[in-house]
Amino acid sequence: MSRELFKFKGGVHPPEHKSESSTHPIHAAPLPRKLVIPLRQHIGQVAKPVVNVGDRVLKGQMIGAADGYISAAVHASSSGVVTAIDLQPVPHISGLPDLCISIETDSRDEWIDHAPLDYQAMVPADLRMQLRDLGLAGLGGAVFPSAAKLDPGAAHSCPTLILNGGECEPWITCDDVLMRHHADEILQGVAVMRHLLGSTGILVGIEDNKPEAIAAMQAAAQKVDFAVEVVAVPTIYPGGGAKQMIQTLTGKQVPSGKLSTDIGIQVFNVGTAHALARAVHHGEPLISRLVTVTGHVLRRQNFVVLIGTPMHTLITLAGDRDGTTGVLMGGPMMGVPMPNLEVPVVKATNCILVKSNELFPPLPRALPCIRCTRCADACPAELQPQELFRFAKAGDFGRAQEYHLFDCIECGCCSYVCPSHIPLVDFYRYAKSEIWAREKEKRAADLARERHEFRQFRLEREKKEKAEKLAAKAQAKRAELAAEPAAAGSAPSDADAKKALIAAALARAQAKKAETMPKNIDHLPPDKQREIEEIEARRAKIREMARQPLESEEKP
Amino acid sequence: MPAPFILDRSSVTQVMAWVLAALLPGIAVSVWLFGPGILVTLSLAIVTALAAEAAMLKARGYPATPFLTDLSAIVTAWLLALSLPTLAPWWLIVTGTLFAIVVAKHLYGGLGQNIFNPAMVGYAVLIVSFPVQMTQWAGPLSLTETPLTLAQSASVIFGGEFPKATLDAVTMATPLDALRTGLLQQYTVDEIITQPIFGHYGGVGFEWLAAAFLLGGLLLWALRIISWHVPLAFLAGIWLTAGFLHFFDPGRFGAPWFHLFAPSVMLGAFFIATDPVSGATTPRGKLIFGLGAGFLTIVIRTWGGYPDGVAFAILLLNLCVPLIDQYTQPRVYGEARKGKEPQA
Numbered sequence: 001m002s003r004e005l006f007k008f009k010g011g012v013h014p015p016e017h018k019s020e021s022s023t024h025p026i027h028a029a030p031l032p033r034k035l036v037i038p039l040r041q042h043i044g045q046v047a048k049p050v051v052n053v054g055d056r057v058l059k060g061q062m063i064g065a066a067d068g069y070i071s072a073a074v075h076a077s078s079s080g081v082v083t084a085i086d087l088q089p090v091p092h093i094s095g096l097p098d099l100c101i102s103i104e105t106d107s108r109d110e111w112i113d114h115a116p117l118d119y120q121a122m123v124p125a126d127l128r129m130q131l132r133d134l135g136l137a138g139l140g141g142a143v144f145p146s147a148a149k150l151d152p153g154a155a156h157s158c159p160t161l162i163l164n165g166g167e168c169e170p171w172i173t174c175d176d177v178l179m180r181h182h183a184d185e186i187l188q189g190v191a192v193m194r195h196l197l198g199s200t201g202i203l204v205g206i207e208d209n210k211p212e213a214i215a216a217m218q219a220a221a222q223k224v225d226f227a228v229e230v231v232a233v234p235t236i237y238p239g240g241g242a243k244q245m246i247q248t249l250t251g252k253q254v255p256s257g258k259l260s261t262d263i264g265i266q267v268f269n270v271g272t273a274h275a276l277a278r279a280v281h282h283g284e285p286l287i288s289r290l291v292t293v294t295g296h297v298l299r300r301q302n303f304v305v306l307i308g309t310p311m312h313t314l315i316t317l318a319g320d321r322d323g324t325t326g327v328l329m330g331g332p333m334m335g336v337p338m339p340n341l342e343v344p345v346v347k348a349t350n351c352i353l354v355k356s357n358e359l360f361p362p363l364p365r366a367l368p369c370i371r372c373t374r375c376a377d378a379c380p381a382e383l384q385p386q387e388l389f390r391f392a393k394a395g396d397f398g399r400a401q402e403y404h405l406f407d408c409i410e411c412g413c414c415s416y417v418c419p420s421h422i423p424l425v426d427f428y429r430y431a432k433s434e435i436w437a438r439e440k441e442k443r444a445a446d447l448a449r450e451r452h453e454f455r456q457f458r459l460e461r462e463k464k465e466k467a468e469k470l471a472a473k474a475q476a477k478r479a480e481l482a483a484e485p486a487a488a489g490s491a492p493s494d495a496d497a498k499k500a501l502i503a504a505a506l507a508r509a510q511a512k513k514a515e516t517m518p519k520n521i522d523h524l525p526p527d528k529q530r531e532i533e534e535i536e537a538r539r540a541k542i543r544e545m546a547r548q549p550l551e552s553e554e555k556p
Numbered sequence: 557m558p559a560p561f562i563l564d565r566s567s568v569t570q571v572m573a574w575v576l577a578a579l580l581p582g583i584a585v586s587v588w589l590f591g592p593g594i595l596v597t598l599s600l601a602i603v604t605a606l607a608a609e610a611a612m613l614k615a616r617g618y619p620a621t622p623f624l625t626d627l628s629a630i631v632t633a634w635l636l637a638l639s640l641p642t643l644a645p646w647w648l649i650v651t652g653t654l655f656a657i658v659v660a661k662h663l664y665g666g667l668g669q670n671i672f673n674p675a676m677v678g679y680a681v682l683i684v685s686f687p688v689q690m691t692q693w694a695g696p697l698s699l700t701e702t703p704l705t706l707a708q709s710a711s712v713i714f715g716g717e718f719p720k721a722t723l724d725a726v727t728m729a730t731p732l733d734a735l736r737t738g739l740l741q742q743y744t745v746d747e748i749i750t751q752p753i754f755g756h757y758g759g760v761g762f763e764w765l766a767a768a769f770l771l772g773g774l775l776l777w778a779l780r781i782i783s784w785h786v787p788l789a790f791l792a793g794i795w796l797t798a799g800f801l802h803f804f805d806p807g808r809f810g811a812p813w814f815h816l817f818a819p820s821v822m823l824g825a826f827f828i829a830t831d832p833v834s835g836a837t838t839p840r841g842k843l844i845f846g847l848g849a850g851f852l853t854i855v856i857r858t859w860g861g862y863p864d865g866v867a868f869a870i871l872l873l874n875l876c877v878p879l880i881d882q883y884t885q886p887r888v889y890g891e892a893r894k895g896k897e898p899q900a
Contacts, residue, residue, distance in 0.1 A: 009889070014562055093558075170562070243889065256890035332561040360561050365622055367568050368668030372832040373783075374566070381889045386837060387881070404888045412560035419566040420668075426558050 003231050006251035008244045010380040011236040012413045014170050014333065016209060021294040022173035024301040026181060029291075029317060035077050035103045035308030036344040037063065038090045042137040043144045044070030049101060055082045058112040060285050063101050066132045072145045073135045076103055077287040077306035079110035091311070091329045091343045093336045100344070103308070114283035119192055127196065134279040135286040135347075140164060140175075140240075140269030141330065143348045146276065149266060150196040157198030160265040162249060163190060163273060165206040165213060166233065166240025169331030172351040174290040175270050177302045179206065179213035182274055183220035187228060189273030192280050194226060197266055201229075204270075205245045208232040237333060238411040242267040244380055256407055271350075291349055293318040296325075296356035305345045311352055312341035325360065328353040332360065333412040367420040375414035375424060381407045385414040389424050392431035397438070400431050408432075477501060568667075572627035574781050575827065578772035579634055582823070585768040586642070589761040590694045593642040593709035597649055598634060600713070604653040605633035612662035628667055632656050635675035635827055639820065639867065640682070642694040643704075643727055646714045648686055652678035672874045673834045676867045683862060695728030696761030699752055731759030732818055732863045735810055744807040749814075758817030765819040773826025785842035786835060787825040793850020794821060801858065815854060824849070824866040834874045841877075841884040849873045 040046040047064030051057055057076040064074040080103045088100040119127050132147035152158045163186070167175040179186065190202060204221070206214050214232050221228040233239055233248045243254050246265055254260045260267060271289065278284045287307050291314065294300040298319025305314060311327065328335035329349055345352075375385035383404055391400035405428060414424045481497050481504075524532070586594040609629040613620055636652055656678030664670040683690045697703045704712065729737065731753050738748035748754075757763050776782045794815050801809035815821065829835060829849050836845040849869045856865025 012564065014564075253890045255892065256888065258890075328559075328561065330559075332559070334559050335561065336559070355561065363561075363563060364567070367622060367626060368666065370568060370571075370628075370668045370833050371835075371837055372571065373837045376837065382886060383888055384837065384885065403885070404891070407888050407890065415560050416562065417564045417566065419568050419571050421563060421567070423558060425560070429558070 003229065003249070004251075005231070005233060005249070006247055007234075008239070008247040008380055009382050010378045010413060011239065011244075012378050012416050013235075014237055014416060016235070017171045017294070018173050018176065018209060021171070021292050021300040021302060022176045022180075022210075024299070026177055026290065026302050026304060027317075029303040029305045029309060029314055031078055031105055031107060031109060031306065032309045032313050033105060034083075034310070035080070035105060035306065036088050036100045036310065036342075037074055037077065037103065037308040038088070038098050038100045038344065038346055039064045039074055040090075040098055041074060041143060041307070041347040042072045043142065044068070044072070044148075046099070047071060047074045049085050049099075051082050051085075051101065053082050053085055056080070057082060057103060058110050060112045060114055060287060062133065062135075062285070063103075066135075066145075069132075070145055070148050071132065072137045072147070073133045073285070074101075074307075075135055075285040075287050076101075077308050078103070078105045079108050080105040089339055089343050091336065091338055091346055091349065095339045114285075116283050117280050119195060119280050124196055131276070131279060134284070136272070136275055136279055137286065137347050138269055139271030139275060139289055139347060139350070140242075141334075141348055141350060143346075146268070146272055149268070150193060152197050153261065155261065155264070158261055158264055158266045159199060160201045160203065160250065161190070161193055161197055161199035162245060162265060162267045163202070163204040163270055164240060164242060164245050164267050165204055165210070165217065165270045166245055167210070168207060168235070168237045168240035169333055169335075169351075170237070171294050171353055172292050172331045173294075174292045174302050174350050176210045176213050178274055178290050179210070179270055180216050183213075183216040184223065185277045186217070186270050186273045187220050187224050188281060189276035190228065191224065191226065192276050193266075193268060193273065199266070202227065203249050204228060204230045205233045205240075205249050206230065207235040207239060209235040238380055238409070238413065241380065241409060241411060243409070256404070286347060289345075289347065289349070291345055292351040293354075294351065295328075295354040296321055296323065296359055297354050305349075307346060308344045310342050310344055311338065311349075314345070314352055315341065315354060320354070321356070323356045323358075324354055325357055326355045328355065333416065334410065363423070364421050366422045369420055369422060372419060374417045374419065378413040378417045380411060380413060381409055383408060385424055388431070389422065389427050392427040395434075397431055397435050401435065405431055405435075474501070477504070568626045568628065571781055572631050574776060574779055575631050576627065576634060578775045578781075579638065579769075579827065581768040581772050582638065582765060582819070585765050586638075589696055589698070589764055590642055591697055591700075591704050591709060592706040593694050593704060593713065594637070595706065596710045596713050597637045597640060597642060597644065600646060600649050601633035601637040601653045602630055604650050605629040605657050608654050608657035609662075612658055612666075616662065616666065618666070623667060626667065629657060629661075632661065632674045632678075635673075635823070636678045638823060639675065639679045641690060641692040641727070643692045643709065643712050645689055645692070645716055648682055648689050649713075652682045655681045668833055670833055671877075672871055673828055673831045676828060676871050676874075679867045680871060683867070687862075691729065691733065692727050693730050695753075696759070699728065699760060728753060730818075730863065731762055731814075732820075732857065734759075735814075736857075736863045739808065745810055746807065757813045762819055763817045766817045766822040769819060769822035769826060773822065776826060776830075782826065782830040783839075783842065785839055786830045786846040789843045789846025790825040790829050790850045791816060791821070791846075793847040794853055795850075797851045797854040801854070809858065815857070818864070820864050820866045821853070824853070824870060828866070829870050829873075834877065836877050836880045836884070838881055838884040838886055840886070841880040844880050844884065845873050845877065848876070 039049060045067040048067050050065045051063045057063055058079045059076060061076045062073050063076050066073045082101060083104045084102040087097040090098045117130060128147040128150055132145060136146035137143040138146060165175055165179050194202060204217050214230060217230045221230055231249060238244055239248060245267060246260055247253055252263055254263060275286050288304055290302050291305045292302050293314050297315060298321060303314060327338045327341060329338055330336055330351055335353055369386055369389060371386050373386060379385055387403050388400055388405055408428050410425050412425050418424060481500055583594060606629055610620060610624060613623050633653055636656055640649060656674040660672055660674035660677035661670050734751055734753055735748055753759050755763050758766060773787055777784055795812045798815040799812040802811050829846060836842050852869035852872055853865040856868050
């Protein structure tokens, strides 16, 4: 337990508000009448629906199939009938609706056939495919498909496996209570991770404001047949960020633009390990998770919630109160405001935080930046937030990128400490999205230019080929004509030959025209003929009108 | 509104209020050792600064409330007033404050946008334009035969009337002035510092004023309002430059301790060079900024046309800030160290 810990730069100490919800037992949220299950609950390719409206589905049945390697399947969280496959509001920062499968539950909660996986006997690639099809994704918030993260890749092994029980965001306690009550199962999941990644060193990082969780994990670590080091790390936000946890535990930094596996480290959230244990030892897909419901509610606590449960049912369950000013998914530092409370709980939903003016007073008006660099002192990415802010505000996105804008993890520390109350992270998100949009535009423009250039090239080539063909044909004709009179015995003049050539061509053209004349407008009755004429007149007029504005524009 | 949804309790007003609080020991010492004249100067500067701030905010279409109450105008007013001679005429104070707030602050874009420290711009304008009036320092009370009361100080400042005594009886050359004048008259440093105005390290009274500013500065550092980089580098710049010169010719160059214990140096090191808006932002940049300002202060004091060089040195370094910042950007998380592969 005397492991040397390393300090990462920056970080803040917001009020923790953990004990409000962490000291209560876990309750199961009741089965809702309707489940809305988004097909995009993970990073990567969106799942493809594999059921139809009207189908009866069973609990745990795959309703959306993973599409590609970086993807994960989605499943029915309970048995019932598919009532719709359409766009529904989802808990996402964009506030845009997304494709969801709605299921009317039949309250029978009838499971599909499922069986444990004999993971040690399976080929690793097959096991990963199974896990992908069981819908596993990181439950810490980023929801990266777990199967892809369990692939050690070219290195064939990942020596260090870190289990992240940091949970540094204020108010959230779902990982804390999970560790308190399900430490053994978490380590069962770790055994599978260890098997797939070939890890030799296993570290569990837990912030020292969770002594019960640390004790539970230590007790569980005694019982497994591999070495697990449970380490209490200092409580500091964002100490539970993967990069920060890696630095705290190992002193290593993930190189900019690379993955932690490049330095032989993989990090998983404790919730993911638990879900993995359920998947492997019970064959259960990821259809439920722990959710902290806290803030401005009567009974702050953690619920086991079926994916797809509307958020309002949980708030009602926890006891809603007057004076609610909004609901966040996640914590107060990085949480996302919910567009409405019909949105479903998804795999990324670790917390539902209900706001009130007392708990979350409206943010004061922003003043100009005074370059005090408190943000730089607080930035765990070691950036110069005040400069990034200046560039983002001025629209100087190139400079912002030079100053490592994309190393920003949007943890919110800079905004938290800013004495001018500037919503700094907002400016960085704006700058990032602008840069992405411009790159997309540039790619589209490049493509269009290439296409245009190729078309020009093709037209040019076709013209050339046609000319060559014509020349060859003319040559042949001339030779033919020259041969004819030669056979007749008189040598014709060059002019005669040309004339004959033209006459022949004209005759050919006439014949061709007669041939291609559309037959369906021949011999029409007069009324049809008139109709056609009228249409032709209208067309001419439209063409005329279309030309006019252009001409008038050209006039000085 | 996007995340985060909680804020630390800090605010611009709070930062400025701590700066003002940290100036109180210096003001108290000034009243104790030099008489109450400074209170008149401070009050006049505050009124002028707030009026100018309000007028400029209105002219620029900004709301009065958050900006007038951010206390930044009062900080500028105090810093300028504490740099001015304690018995300077009222119009000098008003002119300097107006120039600081109107030109140096608002014409450059207001709070957070000024390239130069406004108080130092005001000071520079005054010392260039009115060098004579800028020497009306009240002498330390221990050396003055007829100390002025508050009312008498006010009448000197507002009416230019010196009661009972002539100007020379209440005002005195500062130690830096005395050193400069003495050196110009071919005296050696050792001869000059036998004058009664010179104390243990700096001038009589002045060294205590410097100590009081140092105390306030340490308070700001303890509260993390300022970092140690700029003050330490600034003091080091002065000490090293002055020490280097003094080592080679102690007769012609003042001792480093003497240069350090001038009130302008401590005020400059902890309150003016640390101005975040016009100073460098990176840790290495702050060190360069401080060292450069310290070096230039001694150069100007020694070879320049003015007795003190703190204001000009800081203004000159203000000019270099964009360049300094650009070339001292720190390494970010996960970025390869120079000449070293990232740990793998």
